[in-house]
Amino acid sequence: MEIYNGFFDIKEQVDGYYVEVFPPQEKGVKVEMEQVIEKLQKMGVEYDLITLIEAFKNIDEQSIF
Numbered sequence: 746m747e748i749y750n751g752f753f754d755i756k757e758q759v760d761g762y763y764v765e766v767f768p769p770q771e772k773g774v775k776v777e778m779e780q781v782i783e784k785l786q787k788m789g790v791e792y793d794l795i796t797l798i799e800a801f802k803n804i805d806e807q808s809i810f
Contacts, residue, residue, distance in 0.1 A: 747771070748770060748771045748772050749769060749770040749773045750769050750774045750775075751767055751769040751774065751775045752767050753765060753776050753780070753781055755781075755784060755788065762788075762790050762792075764781055764800075778797055778801045782794075
């Protein structure tokens with residue numbers, strides 16, 4: 746099996762922005778919360794830090810929050 750790093754995508758919907766996080770495969774590197782925060786800040790998107798912290802505590806498979 747090939748090694749793939751985790752990645753994320755930020756999507757704008759009518760009711761706000763959603764972050765979709767994909768876990769790494771095999772021994773790939775997982776997405777860090779700081780990467781998501783940096784991207785949200787560059788996009789000028791307001792976010793709730795507590796929500797991000799809680800979401801990242803529970804990531805083990807593909808997650809959307």
